[in-house]
Amino acid sequence: MRDRSLQYVLLVPAFVIVLATTxxxxxxxxxxxxxxxxxxxxxxxxxxxxxxxxxxxxxxSHFLNSLWVTTIFVVTSVALTLxxxxxxxxxxxxxxxxxxxxxxxxxxxxxxxxALIGVSYRFMFNPEFGVLSxxxxxxxxxxxxTAWLADPELAMAILVLTDVWHWAPYMTFMCLGGLxxxxxxxxxxxxxxxxxxxxxxxxxxxPQMKGVLLVTAIxxxxxxxxxxxxVVTLTGGGPGTSTETLAYFIFNVGFEWYDMxxxxxxxxxxxxxxxxxxxxxxRMLLSERKMATA
Amino acid sequence: xxxxxxxxVEKRYGGFLALPKQSLTIEEGEFLVLLGPSGCGKTTxxxxxxxxxxxxxxxxxxGGERVNDKPPKDRDIAMVFQNYGxxxxxxxxxxxxxxxKLRGVDRKAREARVRETAEKVELxxxxxxxxxxxxxxxxxxxxLARAIVRTPKIFLMDEPLSNLxxxxxxxxxAELKHLHHELGVTTVxxxxxxxxxxxxxxxxxxxxxxxxxxxxxxxxxYSEPADLFVAGFIGSPSMNLVEGHxxxxxxxxxxxSIPVAAAERGDVVLGIRPEDLELTTAEAPPIRGKLYALxxxxxxxxxxxxxxxxxxxxRGPAEFEAEIDAACALAPRPGxxxxxxxxxxxxxxxx
Numbered sequence: 001m002r003d004r005s006l007q008y009v010l011l012v013p014a015f016v017i018v019l020a021t022t023x024x025x026x027x028x029x030x031x032x033x034x035x036x037x038x039x040x041x042x043x044x045x046x047x048x049x050x051x052x053x054x055x056x057x058x059x060x061s062h063f064l065n066s067l068w069v070t071t072i073f074v075v076t077s078v079a080l081t082l083x084x085x086x087x088x089x090x091x092x093x094x095x096x097x098x099x100x101x102x103x104x105x106x107x108x109x110x111x112x113x114x115a116l117i118g119v120s121y122r123f124m125f126n127p128e129f130g131v132l133s134x135x136x137x138x139x140x141x142x143x144x145x146t147a148w149l150a151d152p153e154l155a156m157a158i159l160v161l162t163d164v165w166h167w168a169p170y171m172t173f174m175c176l177g178g179l180x181x182x183x184x185x186x187x188x189x190x191x192x193x194x195x196x197x198x199x200x201x202x203x204x205x206x207p208q209m210k211g212v213l214l215v216t217a218i219x220x221x222x223x224x225x226x227x228x229x230x231v232v233t234l235t236g237g238g239p240g241t242s243t244e245t246l247a248y249f250i251f252n253v254g255f256e257w258y259d260m261x262x263x264x265x266x267x268x269x270x271x272x273x274x275x276x277x278x279x280x281x282x283r284m285l286l287s288e289r290k291m292a293t294a
Numbered sequence: 295x296x297x298x299x300x301x302x303v304e305k306r307y308g309g310f311l312a313l314p315k316q317s318l319t320i321e322e323g324e325f326l327v328l329l330g331p332s333g334c335g336k337t338t339x340x341x342x343x344x345x346x347x348x349x350x351x352x353x354x355x356x357g358g359e360r361v362n363d364k365p366p367k368d369r370d371i372a373m374v375f376q377n378y379g380x381x382x383x384x385x386x387x388x389x390x391x392x393x394x395k396l397r398g399v400d401r402k403a404r405e406a407r408v409r410e411t412a413e414k415v416e417l418x419x420x421x422x423x424x425x426x427x428x429x430x431x432x433x434x435x436x437x438l439a440r441a442i443v444r445t446p447k448i449f450l451m452d453e454p455l456s457n458l459x460x461x462x463x464x465x466x467x468a469e470l471k472h473l474h475h476e477l478g479v480t481t482v483x484x485x486x487x488x489x490x491x492x493x494x495x496x497x498x499x500x501x502x503x504x505x506x507x508x509x510x511x512x513x514x515x516y517s518e519p520a521d522l523f524v525a526g527f528i529g530s531p532s533m534n535l536v537e538g539h540x541x542x543x544x545x546x547x548x549x550x551s552i553p554v555a556a557a558e559r560g561d562v563v564l565g566i567r568p569e570d571l572e573l574t575t576a577e578a579p580p581i582r583g584k585l586y587a588l589x590x591x592x593x594x595x596x597x598x599x600x601x602x603x604x605x606x607x608x609r610g611p612a613e614f615e616a617e618i619d620a621a622c623a624l625a626p627r628p629g630x631x632x633x634x635x636x637x638x639x640x641x642x643x644x645x
Contacts, residue, residue, distance in 0.1 A: 100412050192344060195396050208382060210383075
């Protein structure tokens with residue numbers, strides 16, 4: 001019995017550290033969300049303001065803009081990543097001589113730090129000396145002199161590009177795993193039954209990939225919702241506020257404008273969005289599981 | 295219905311010769327079983343007929359038409375896989391209807407045809423289930439129904455029963471045989487189970503290391519195996535094979551002396567099936583040895599004798615009892631078939 005209580009005693013330090021570093025700040029930010037706290041005025045949260053901070057968010061165009069920017073970013077980057085990952089997985093499925101080589105090359109983008117990806121893409125799209133801006137201008141002369149990151153749509157496109165570039169390879173591996181788990185016979189049976197390749201893909205392979213694609217989509221959506229690094233190092237949220245994602249906006253509110261109460265409220269709004277989407281995905285996933293195993 | 299002909303077909307994977315050049319004709323309406331141990335090339339042969347595997351050289355003809363360059367869907371075949379190959383996201387009904395749907399059969403006709411086929415394999419009540427809700431036997435029935443629903447020219451079956459438990463396998467075997475009788479479609483069937491081969495086949499092709507070593511009726515393969523491999527592979531318990539030599543019209547080996555009608559020679563292998571041997575109390579018995587094991591199978595007792603390195607099994611009466619290590623004697627039954635093989639080539643020696 002003494003051994004047993006000793007076990008718990010030994011767990012206490014780790015438990016305290018976890019509580020202190022995650023649970024406490026989380027709870028603190030939740031209470032802060034309901035208080036007025038301007039860091040330039042006070043070192044501690046001040047009066048309680050009820051739901052004012054939340055209400056403020058939904059009347060402020062700045063926040064609504066960042067919500068819209070985030071939505072566009074999430075939808076395009078998740079969709080593009082999934083399509084590209086699935087296509088690459090189909091191409092890489094057959095084991096060829098280049099098999100190992102291509103897989104190693106593929107994982108490289110994922111090994112890079114997102115902040116550095118932003119920095120390097122900013123250089124590559126520099127209108128004067130960027131390798132991509134100059135390369136594109138060499139192939140398509142009418143692009144000569146395009147200020148890529150100064151155009152709201154183009155800046156967003158490049159932000160999406162860096163994120164897809166970063167994530168698609170990793171997601172490709174997830175899709176490869178999914179493809180490998182599909183019994184070869186179902187595809188061959190369909191070929192004999194008379195299905196064309198396109199039909200086999202949409203009618204036989206894709207339905208069996210549903211579970212894997214859902215998990216991939218959940219992960220990608222959550223990561224896209226948090227998009228921050230490349231915004232800081234690539235666009236700085238600009239031009240204007242055209243690439244100001246929610247995470248970047250919250251950071252600005254908190255650490256540029258020092259409005260901690262408002263920033264906390266915003267952070268909890270983002271959390272609520274993530275949870276809602278996750279629950280929705282997991283529900284779909286569970287009903288999918290049910291179909292597959294019941 | 296159609297005949298299938300493989301003419302000088304060869305299969306290589308890079309430099310590796312999987313199937314050496316050989317020909318095979320499967321008659322119209324025949325039930326041909328490709329039998330052999332795993333890795334002997336039987337499945338590859340079937341997949342080449344299906345078009346799932348390309349051939350390196352030679353020709354494959356179905357109903358007299360060369361199909362080398364035709365994709366599987368244009369060969370008018372249907373295939374049943376070992377792991378069923380059912381579409382997990384579709385109901386039984388949708389699974390069976392899929393080949394018809396792909397061939398543009400309209401909805402009404404499709405439903406009628408599916409219902410009719412499902413009844414034939416006793417799936418009528420399960421049409422709205424998904425494959426994951428079915429037992430192994432039921433799944434295999436769905437695979438069968440999907441194969442027969444559009445009455446193809448050829449059925450290909452790749453070890454369709456080997457994922458089922460022993461009891462179910464026997465009853466499905468009878469169903470398959472009945473189905474073949476009813477539909478009369480040319481069928482190629484791959485298995486490593488010699489019992490399945492014997493019971494189902496009109497002809498069996500025994501394969502070994504990519505080659506067909508014997509192609510004949512089950513009866514002929516059982517009674518006149520072409521070589522030592524076939525002799526040892528077909529029959530359960532398998533044929534006794536004893537190495538020895540022939541002198542003075544008798545086959546001689548330690549503990550064995552059996553009269554044979556063959557010329558004098560050394561290095562021969564004598565083969566005799568357990569059911570062709572009986573226990574004897576004769577003075578100078580042809581086979582003597584110590585009792586090694588007794589195995590009651592229900593309707594008989596398998597009696598195994600040992601003498602030196604020689605081990606011989608006989609099928610004795612169920613009531614037979616004796617002590618292990620007791621001296622025991624066997625003799626060929628009247629009319630027993632005695633097989634002789636060349637020890638070095640393994641080939642059968644004509645009697």
